[in-house]
C-alpha cells in the first residue's frame with residue numbers, strides 16, 4: 096500500500112469508528128429520566144405484598160429492571176426533606192444542608208420549615224401554599240447538572256402532593272415544581288419559578304377537579320378483606336388513627352362524609368386517591384411539557400406522598416397501608432403503560448426509591464413483647480430547661496429541642512464566660528438518663544472528630560454546623576417521638592434507612608444485587624447513564640458497574 100492509500104484507509108477507519116461511537120452514544124442516552132420516590136416505603140413492602148401485586152406495576156419493575164435489595168440511607172434524622180434532597184444531590188445533609196423537615200434558625204429565633212420562602216407568592220391560588228422554594232438547598236441536583244450541560248435547555252419538572260417533595264427533587268435550577276393545595280384540591284407553584292400564572296396544561300388539569308371525583312367514592316379494600324389477614328393485624332385496632340367524622344378505624348372509610356365534615360381537601364392526602372392524583376399530574380406534566388420530545392434529555396420527578404400520611408396514621412401492620420400499596424401498584428402500572436405508549440423502553444430511564452422507611456407501631460411491638468417506646472420531644476425540652484436552671488443558677492440556656500437536636504443559647508453562655516464545649520457535654524451527659532435515649536454527642540465532638548462507622552457516623556452525616564444543634568440524641572431501636580397510634584421515622588436504624596431502589600429502562604438489564612449501596616449513590620448513577628458531571632456536592636459512587644458486568 097502506498098502511504099496515501101494507508102492514510103486514506105486509516106482516515107476511513109477512524110471516521111467509521113467515530114461515526115459508530117457517535118451513533119452509539121446518541122442512541123444510548125435516554126431522552127427522559129423519571130425519578131419516582133415513594134414517601135415512607137420500606138424495602139420489605141416489595142416482597143411482603145408480592146403475592147398480591149399485579150404483574151404490571153412493582154413486579155414489572157422487579158422483573159424487567161435492576162433491583163438493589165440492600166440500599167440504605169447513611170445519616171439521621173431520616174425525614175422527607177433530607178431524603179428527597181439526598182436522592183437528587185447524591186450527598187448527605189452535612190453537605191446539602193437540608194438537615195431535617197424543620198430546624199431552629201438562630202438568627203430568627205424560631206423553628207423554620209425546610210421549604211418555606213416567604214419572599215415568594217403562590218401561583219395558581221389565593222393561598223399561602225405556594226410560598227415555598229428550594230433556596231435552603233446548598234448543592235446541585237442531577238436535574239441542575241442536566242440543565243447546566245446544555246445551557247438550560249433540558250426541562251426539569253417536579254410533582255408531588257407535598258411541596259418539599261416537589262421542590263428539592265427539581266433542584267434550585269429546575270423549570271418548575273408543582274404541589275397540592277388542600278384549600279382548593281388543586282396544584283399550585285411558587286413565583287420562585289418565574290411564572291405569573293400556571294401553565295395552560297395545569298390550568299386544564301386543575302379544572303378537571305379530579306380531587307372531587309376521587310373524594311366522591313368510599314375507600315374500600317381492593318381485594319376481599321379476608322385476603323389481608325395473612326399480612327396485617329385486624330381491621331379495627333387501637334394502633335390506628337380514626338378519621339374525623341368516623342367512629343372506628345375499620346373499612347370502608349366514608350370519604351364523601353369525611354370530605355363534607357372537614358370542608359377542605361386535606362383528607363385526600365391520607366388515602367390511596369392521593370397517589371392516583373399524583374400519577375394523574377405526572378402524566379399530565381409529561382404530556383403538557385412534551386417531556387422527552389424536546390430534542391434534549393428531560394427529567395420528571397414524581398413523589399408519592401400519600402403512603403407516608405397513611406403510614407403515619409395506621410402503621411405498617413395495618414390493612415390501610417397494605418391496601419395503599421396494592422393501589423399504588425396500579426398507579427405505577429398506569430405510569431409504565433403510559434411510558435410504553437409514548438416512548439421506546441430504552442429512551443426512558445426510570446428509578447424508584449423512597450425518602451425513608453418507617454418503624455413498627457409501638458403498641459403492636461409492645462403487645463408482642465418487643466422493645467419499643469414513645470419519646471416526647473417536648474417533655475425532653477422541659478427536662479433540659481429544668482436541668483439548665485438548676486445547674487447554672489436559674490439560667491435557661493435552652494433555645495429548642497427539635498429533630499433530636501438540642502439548641503443552646505451561645506450568647507448567654509459566652510457572656511457568662513463558660514466554655515460552650517463544657518456546657519454541651521454536661522447536657523449530653525444529663526440526657527443519657529432519659530428513658531429511651533441510647534447515645535448523645537456534642538457538636539464540638541462532631542466538629543473535631545471523624546466518625547467512620549456506627550451510630551455516630553450517621554449523626555455526623557446529618558450534621559451541618561451552621562444549622563444543627565449543640566447536642567444530638569439517639570434513641571433505642573423502636574423508640575420515637577410519636578404516640579402509640581400509627582408510626583413515624585427518623586432513626587438511623589434499618590427500618591427507617593432501608594429502602595427500595597429499582598432501575599428500569601435505558602437498556603439496563605434485568606437483575607438484582609444485595610450489595611450494600613447507599614441512597615446517595617443514585618444521583619451519580621443517573622449522571623453516568625447521561626454522561627453528565629456528578630452534582631457538585633456528590634459523595635456517592637455510581638452503581639452502573641453492577642449491571643454493566645452482566646451485559
Ligand SMILES: [Zn+2]
Nearest residue numbers: 135175403407
Ligand atoms: Zn413521614
